[in-house]
Amino acid sequence: MALTLTGVQRSTARSLSAGEATGMLLYRNFLAYRRAWYIFATGFLEPLLYLFSIGVGVGALVGDFTFNGQTVPYAEFVAPGMLAASAMNGSVLDSTFNFFFKLKYNKLFDQMLATPLTTLDIARGELSWSLLRGGTYSAGFLLVMLAMGLVSSWWAVLVVPAALLIGAAFGAVCMALTTWMRSWQDFELVTLATLPMFLFSATFFPVSAYPGAVRWVVEATPLYRGVVLCRELTTGAVTWASAVSVVYLLVMVVVGLLLCRRRLDSLLLT
């Protein structure tokens, strides 16, 4: 049997470039998800259901809101909020539950580190997968908004990259935080952190509902920055202040990724 030394070796194993490595991880996740395509498909539904229920159903009870000086019907107000929130939720799910499963149960990363892949390759690859998925959902959601007449500006095209940025920011930070998790019990903390953001980050009602100091706190949370950014894009109220949100989220991406790499190094390379 020509197995190793006697076999004709045409190519030599080698280290991969960052792009190649990310491609490999995406491919691995594609294979794994191919059997659970319906999980991928139904993930798209959740923000839509919230939009129909709260935006349309409850919207019938709520009057119009004023946002950046323009009057906005309730559904048009809620839709970008849902888009941003679902970018966060999807990314958090991937970077906490799924990441934890691969790290502690499937031992997937131990396996990958026996190959030329590095911890940074892993962090980048996992985040890319999560973004690919989130980006698909966001684009679909944008089309639904368009069909429902909830988009009033060409700026809205940029809402997909904005959603990717939100996903990357939460994904990077949550992957890093997940490395500290000890058991599934700790995931209550994830709910405890993301649900208040989902409910209170001006997703369902304007930030004017809050008294002064509380309002500042809300305005400083990452999801609020994401929601406002998306809303500015779909309503066309883009200003220089929008850049604050972009920078805020970019910083989260970089800090999260670096921290994640450091943590993976100290967890897996001991």
Added chain:
Amino acid sequence: MATEPIGRPSPGTAPRSTLDGALRLLDYWTTAYRRTWKGSAVSSFVVPLLYVLAMGVLLGGFVEADPATLEGATSYLAFVVPGMVAAQSMTTVFGEVTYPVMGMVKWHKTYYAMTAGPLAVPHVVLAHLGFVAFRVAVTAAVFLAVVTPFGVHESWWGVLLAFPAQVLIGLAFAAPIYAFSAGLKDESAFALVFRLGMIPLFLFSGAFFPVANLDQPLETLAVLTPLWHGVDLTRMLTLGTLEAGPALVHVAYLGGLVVLGWWWALRRLERRMVV
């Protein structure tokens, strides 16, 4: 061998009734609950409160209160709270009778250990559903008590009745879903149960807005869901607008689900375990 036997050891006995058998599992469930109640505290108590605060109080501030559009409620908060209470009774159940049941049948095989002695499938099912009813009762009691200061309860006896109504709503979901889980081979279907079952029910069964706001075929569909019956029953009770006819329909519908679910659960689990 080290100690002298003191008298004769009592012999094990077969349970006298289904209830007697189920009660022998009480210690198992108390031990398990003692270990996990903290973990479930967030989803049981914190989550519903956050929803009440966000939807009821803050978003409700933007809703023009008109009893004619709010099924008789004088504020959106008073409207949404009973909806949330009933919805919470449902979501608690979804968490308790999906993955945990799969765990006890397939992963940890706890049920097999329980039935290796004189106990059998009906005892196990009754004990498990009993535990779920207990979880729903605790959650509902805390929820109903905590929202009292918001002034959303119009009738005190209504609120007292709303409490057992939650247990009924809980069991109406618990028994059939339990049956579904008990026979399930692979857990990936649960993702769909949550996404295509629980979330649409939560959002469209009249908890957040009157089902009359839905377009016609959808409104009828919503009215047919068990959660709508639960929401409407709870809302009639807390708002003090109880009408005997509709209330009886709700109770009969939910009670029917419990009976059907119980029968189906025994069948499915026996077919799975007794081979």
Added chain:
Amino acid sequence: MTLSEPGSMIHAADLRKSFGGFEAVRGIDVDVRPGEAFGFLGPNGAGKSSTMRMVAAVSPVSGGTLRILGMDPATDGPAIRARIGVCPQEDTLDTELTVWENLFVYGRYFGLPKAEVREKVEELLEFVQLTDKAKAMVDDLSGGMKRRLTIARSLVNSPELLLLDEPTTGLDPQARHVVWDRLFRLKQQGVTLVLTTHYMDEAEQLTDRLVVMDKGLIVAEGSPLALIAEHSTREVAELRFPVAAEGGTHEPLAESVADLAERVEVLPDRLLLYTHDGEETMAKVHERGLEPIATLVRRSTLEDVFLRLTGRTLVD
């Protein structure tokens, strides 16, 4: 600074590993030559796995020198890992993928072209006798099959050096023999094998040369036969007695036969008499009126070497 022996696959000098205050490897010297099968033998906690992880370039060295294929794992980790194969102690198979996909995806991590990996996967499945399981999910495999799949996976890049950490721990005897058979074939093909084990029969079967590790140090080195010749006698007469009562020992019994053997080891349920002729020793034991519940004469093994060197048994 120690220079690597030319052509050395692994060169370690005064290699150390500590976790916090605990020193798992306390300065070991090892040189593994191309084509040999080299073993680390020792009980759990001897420092074997820590050494293996350092050699696999996934665990930073705490002290000393380590060169793998002439490269430094601290700086050339990915390059080293591209050329070695690793079969970890715990199977780290991807449970979300099929058997075939496990091998294929893993092969692609090494930057090998698709067509070549595909061919390799078929070859490896054949080699570990899993061809008919290609489409099965990993969870549906038996323990022995999972192990074989892990071994196949470690060969996907045609490694020059194969690291096997406890390759057969937890397998039933039949499954172990299948794995041994496959590893033996690899050895015949000239692959350099490095394995850790706490089974002395595994070490005797598979390795040309081994080191015995205990508490983070190497206590002996040589071929299995040489180690036995050096540290034990040709034969052993085992006398089995009822387990000594709480607080008591078989020490007095041992003293009564001490002069019949070169050395006597006392275990809770047995006496081991180290001697050149087991049968003859056994006959003398019976003459003295001792009545063990069972007796056995056997050849010395690495287990005896370990007992001699450390005063403890390998598997406890």
